[in-house]
Amino acid sequence: METTITPQKAAKILNKHHLSTCAGFYGSGFGGRYFEARVKNGILQVSDFDTWRDIPAEQMKFHDHDGQDIPLY
16 A cells, blocks of 8 residues: 655645535644645645645644544555
């Protein structure tokens, strides 16, 4: 099973999750509710509609509105 998490793969999974649930996603180590993800200069960024936040590789862990982890692989 592939377990390498790249910012591009994480952004794709997070955006797909939001589109399928319309509930956004939550940072598991840094809090906040987010609704969109992108990669800029090789860094994952997430948005709460107002601002974009850089997410370092070691913090790329997210969960859904039910507290279930969102697997990024």
